Amino acid sequence: MPTLRLSAGEIEYSDTGGDGPVLVLLHGVTMDAGVWDDVVAALGTGYRCIAPTLPLGSHQRPMERADLVTHRGVAAMVAELLEALDLQQVTLVLNDWGGAQLLLADGPNERIAGAALVACEAFDNFPPGRPGKAIATAARVPGMLWLSLQLHRTGWFRRAPGAWGWMSKRPVPDAVMDRWFGPARLDRAVRRDLRTFALSTPSPSELVALTEGLRSFERPVLVVWATEDKLMPRDHGPRLAELFPRGRLVEVDDSYTLVPVDQPELLASELARFVTAEVAAGR
Helix, strand or coil: CEEEEECCCCEEEEEEECCCCCCEEECCCCCCCCHHHHHHHHHHHHHHEEHHHHHHHHCCCCCCCCHCCHHHHHHHHHHHHHHHHHCCCCCEEECCCCCHHHHHCCCCCCCCEEEEEEEECCCCCCCCCHHHHHHHHHHHCCHHHHHHHHHHHCCCHHHHHCCCCHHHCCCCCCHHHHHHHHHHHHHHHHHHHHHHHHCCCCCHHHHHHHHHHHHHCCCCEEEEECCCCCCCCCCCCHHHHHHHHEEEEECCCCCCHHHHHHCCCHHHHHHHHHHHHHHHCCC
């Protein structure tokens, strides 16, 4: 993968290239850009898909500025990436992690022509569900984060209800999960980055301000919500869509939080329709 130097350090990213509409695809904690592979394949060559691996625990390169690995700091990294690659008229696509909503609410967002929020953190659901809260709790106790990451090696944890079994209905291949979970488990500096991020959850007052700030984003927004999601409350989908002046809700059956894993072709179809029919028309 190519790398890009940002203020916090180097990140890896994939880029399909081409002259088509640009989608920047963002993932959640202890995952990498590969969570989007099936969606990118389904979209085909008519779109330029850029998927960075953010420093959320599955990154291979520890950050040089760990103090910048916060919700706001990682959102700022996304803005830096858009500027560094000179991307214009971008459709920003979020899954699981909701921190990039800070760009929609506070900017800089002039490069963002539209956004798709796919089963992600919203309102007061930071961090989301039991798995997210477990990481946040473990980060507060010395040695506990390392211990909890050892559980990620077991097949039980990977499919257990209340653990990673609630992330996707379809099992993620062990080789992929080994790649996702290995860096934070094996590298103390990567684990430091994950701990810094986990301890940076916005305060309740900040979350209220973030939610209200989203009303100011007047470009098209697609909200994709999984009807069987165990981590993102069902009512958050319609509530989130209603916040935006140009928001639209699509509900997806037979999926948990990782819609890119459970329903990649359906999600690719919805993203393609959104980008060509709504984002393009809003320029």
